[in-house]
Amino acid sequence: MFIVVGVTGGIAAYKSVHLVRLLVTAGHDVHVIPTQDALRFVGLTTWEAISRHPVTTSVHDDVAEVRHVALGRRAELVIVAPATANSLAKMAAGLADDLLGTTLLATSAPVVVAPAMHSEMWAHPATQANIATLRDRGVHIVGPADGPLTGGDSGPGRMAEPEHIVAAALAVVPERDDLTGLRVAVSTGGTREPIDPVRFLGNRSSGRQGAAVALAAADRGAAVTLVAAHVDDRVLDAASRHPRVDIVRVSDVAQLQRAMADAAAEADVVIMAAAVSDFRVGTVSDEKLHKADRDGLVLELVETPDIVAGLAAARRPGQTIVAFAAETADTDEALRRRALDKRARKGVDLLVANRVGWHEGFGAADNAVLVVSARGVIAEASGAKREVADAILDAMLAAQADAER
Ligand code: C5P
Secondary structure (H helix, E strand, O other), X not given: OEEEEEEOOOOOHHHHHHHHHHHHHOOOEEEEEEOOHHHHOOOHHHHHHHHOOOXXXXXXXXXXHOHHHXXXXXXXXXXXXXXXXXXXXXXXXXXXXXXHHHHHHHOOOOEEEEEOOOHHHHHOHHHHHHHHHHHHOOOEEOOOEEEEOOOOOEEEEEOOOHHHHHHHHHHHOOOOOOOOOOEEEEEEXXXXXXXXXXXXXXXXXXXXXXXXXXXXXXXXXXXXXXXXXXXXXXXXXXHHHOOOXXXXXXXXXXXXXXXXXXXXXXXXXXXXXXXXXXXXXXXXXXXXXOXXXXXXXXXXXXXXXXXXXXXXXXOOOOOEEEEEEEEOOOOHHHHHHHHHHHHHHHOOOEEEEEEOOOOOOOOOOEEEEEEEEOOEEEEEEEEEHHHHHHHHHHHHHHHHHHHHO
């Protein structure tokens, strides 16, 4: 893993030498960024020797490499140890007057901070407010421990032991990489079929579940193409910042079909979570339809192609196709029966069924699904859409392993 270790100017910096050594010995690619003050405690040579990489404190070194953001972007984990009261205040304020500051602003990796200072400084409301701000922002705080401090005093403020920091830091990183090497194509959102230049036939799909599947797959190592039809930017925010997710925006069924055909040509796994219109308007009006011109309105609707059935019929050996079905079933048994029927009818490997109604399914943060294969129900999951996404991917891997047997 690519790990950045920030070291700020406290006496506990000497303990971070051991911390870096533990990470390097465990096979991680460790890049140390000391602050100028930290170098008064432990010198550059030590950090370079122990991390086996060049070390700099300044944003003005290696400018051609755009080092002030490059390390933060590449980092999969950032640890700041020790973090002084001053450095916590700088982090809380978002100051970027050195390489560690710019790196912390540039990263989207988990950040783990190990504070170290005298007890009074730790207890000060300013420090506590900064810690609260950082926690709210998702920063993980490890320690400080209670014990002897450098001034001969004792109390909370000692930096946590390096072994403890390493264990806590590695625990916050999603360690699953069971989809590494796979290419996954996911569709999400809801198509819109034009009626005239201002109106369309659409649906209430928010795209949240498909976006969660795409993000989960990328977090687990897959290279993902996410084909999104009318999904709010906020729903796509995390996926759009993920280095392994490529987002393709589409609007109607024909565009979705083309984008998925392109993505599926390269994909090992195709997951059709989009709500696709079953019909399009036969003749789209070039001009806005006016009620004054007519006595009522009859639209001729033409069936759209079943995209996922087409992808399943054309699939390469070893490619896994997953469809979704949103059903307004009254009972679990009815949902199960419809899911099994629909999987067979579409010729897909797996079908993920969830119940929808006026108040369930679409747009909600939580979901509850059944996953069926030719063997019957192979998984059930409920909870946050991210948890459901991981369960769907687990079922997909289990089905692939089963097929290889
Ligand atoms: O038949 P139904 O619309 O319930 O099937 C839902 C599944 O089929 C979803 O995976 C959806 O993306 C896919 N679908 C499709 N093309 C259509 C309609 C649905 O691929 N025209």
